[in-house]
Amino acid sequence: MKVPEQPVSAVAFDELAMPLFDQLYNFARWLTQDTAEAEDLVQETYTKALRGFSSFQAGTNFRAWMYRILRNSFLSSRTGLKVTVALDEGADESVLPAEHATPESILIEQANREAVQQALSDLPVPFREILLLCEVEEMSYQEIAEALSIPIGTVMSRLFRARKALRDLLRRQQGGRHGM
Amino acid sequence: MACDQWQGKLDAYVDGELDPAEVRALGAHLPGCPTCAADILERVQLKRSVHTAGKRYAASPELRNRISKIIPAKPRRQMGWYWQILAIPALLLLFISVAVNFYMGRESARRQRVYSELADLHVAALASALPVDVISTDRHTVKPWFQGKIPFTFNLPELQGSPFTLIGGRVTYLAQAPGAHLIYQVRKHEISVFIFQEFGADAANLPSGPVHAVSFNAESWTQNGLRYFVIGDTGREDILALSKLLRDAG
Numbered sequence: 327m328k329v330p331e332q333p334v335s336a337v338a339f340d341e342l343a344m345p346l347f348d349q350l351y352n353f354a355r356w357l358t359q360d361t362a363e364a365e366d367l368v369q370e371t372y373t374k375a376l377r378g379f380s381s382f383q384a385g386t387n388f389r390a391w392m393y394r395i396l397r398n399s400f401l402s403s404r405t406g407l408k409v410t411v412a413l414d415e416g417a418d419e420s421v422l423p424a425e426h427a428t429p430e431s432i433l434i435e436q437a438n439r440e441a442v443q444q445a446l447s448d449l450p451v452p453f454r455e456i457l458l459l460c461e462v463e464e465m466s467y468q469e470i471a472e473a474l475s476i477p478i479g480t481v482m483s484r485l486f487r488a489r490k491a492l493r494d495l496l497r498r499q500q501g502g503r504h505g506m
Numbered sequence: 507m508a509c510d511q512w513q514g515k516l517d518a519y520v521d522g523e524l525d526p527a528e529v530r531a532l533g534a535h536l537p538g539c540p541t542c543a544a545d546i547l548e549r550v551q552l553k554r555s556v557h558t559a560g561k562r563y564a565a566s567p568e569l570r571n572r573i574s575k576i577i578p579a580k581p582r583r584q585m586g587w588y589w590q591i592l593a594i595p596a597l598l599l600l601f602i603s604v605a606v607n608f609y610m611g612r613e614s615a616r617r618q619r620v621y622s623e624l625a626d627l628h629v630a631a632l633a634s635a636l637p638v639d640v641i642s643t644d645r646h647t648v649k650p651w652f653q654g655k656i657p658f659t660f661n662l663p664e665l666q667g668s669p670f671t672l673i674g675g676r677v678t679y680l681a682q683a684p685g686a687h688l689i690y691q692v693r694k695h696e697i698s699v700f701i702f703q704e705f706g707a708d709a710a711n712l713p714s715g716p717v718h719a720v721s722f723n724a725e726s727w728t729q730n731g732l733r734y735f736v737i738g739d740t741g742r743e744d745i746l747a748l749s750k751l752l753r754d755a756g
Binding site: 338339340343344347348351352355356364365368369372373376439440442443446457458460461462464466467482485486489492493 | 517518521522523549552553555556557558559560561562563564565566569570572573574576577578
């Protein structure tokens with residue numbers, strides 16, 4: 327999504343923010359894993375964003391800014407503090423591991439929608455959120471970096487690890503099913 | 507397993523983040539490398555699965571309403587500078603038109619008041635047992651009579667060859683200012699001529715021109731610092747004809 331690069335004063339907040347409503351809620355719901363909490367989180371996000379709109383820098387990415395507000399609000403919430411698993415960021419920066427077994431295409435083809443949803447839910451929040459931003463919101467690495475407040479190099483390595491973790495979960499699910 | 511050269515770049519490739527030169531190089535590599543092609547296919551499929559599965563939750567309409575209430579309901583565009591530039595003359599114009607209307611309204615009310623008063627003076631004089639204090643058809647008698655009674659002098663026309671007859675005159679007051687009240691007759695109709703100093707009376711600042719007020723015809727003008735009013739129940743032609751005679755004499 328291309329965000330209009332107009333002076334903030336010329337663009338009303340709701341014109342920018344309301345089109346993001348559905349996807350922000352979806353993201354919030356994935357993070358919190360709870361409807362009421364997701365609703366509170368979205369409301370808090372809009373309230374904070376409206377209050378801070380004057381400080382939003384025109385020409386920068388509004389969507390990434392909104393996601394950053396939502397995510398920071400989540401991380402400081404009770405649930406957020408509980409579920410945030412400290413990632414080994416050192417591993418993020420390391421050279422990408424080369425092992426990647428194929429063919430997994432069959433595996434993924436067989437994995438139905440519910441299975442992927444289950445796997446996503448089971449992923450640690452940092453992996454879940456980066457996959458959602460990249461695959462669902464189709465953000466660029468740069469946007470993800472802005473939304474998560476991390477360098478692009480970290481985006482790439484974390485994305486790699488998140489995908490690997492997702493594959494592992496799906497493989498385990500399938501293995502479990504085959505084993506029954 | 508993908509080739510070592512491309513292993514670390516396939517994610518960036520499917521994410522559309524690989525630089526164009528490398529995309530071209532990979533494009534050249536893929537037809538001859540089923541392993542890399544299969545790897546890419548798998549990654550694309552995983553992306554697609556997550557894309558579909560990730561769109562899972564829909565917000566309630568209540569939440570949308572709640573959010574809409576938090577933020578301004580209508581797009582509040584800040585008025586551009588051009589609006590402000592347009593708004594200033596528009597407001598100015600509005601102000602002027604209101605002021606002019608107000609002034610015109612007041613002016614019209616004042617004008618109405620003055621003519622009503624003149625009509626009253628005219629009628630009162632005619633109803634009086636003594637309409638005039640100096641009875642004379644001779645202007646050379648009437649004009650000197652006013653000397654010392656009013657603070658100005660004036661000329662009266664020669665009426666020979668005209669249908670008008672001078673009846674006489676009296677001192678009158680309009681808005682506390684003294685003036686001459688002359689009565690003329692034309693075909694049994696009386697016409698009053700009022701003469702005031704131009705700045706002596708409130709009425710003196712009225713616009714000139716013919717007036718039809720309270721069923722009388724009237725004419726008014728200023729000349730040599732004097733304000734003339736001609737008012738009567740005759741036709742407009744008589745009023746205008748007498749006015750012309752007075753103007754020519756003045």
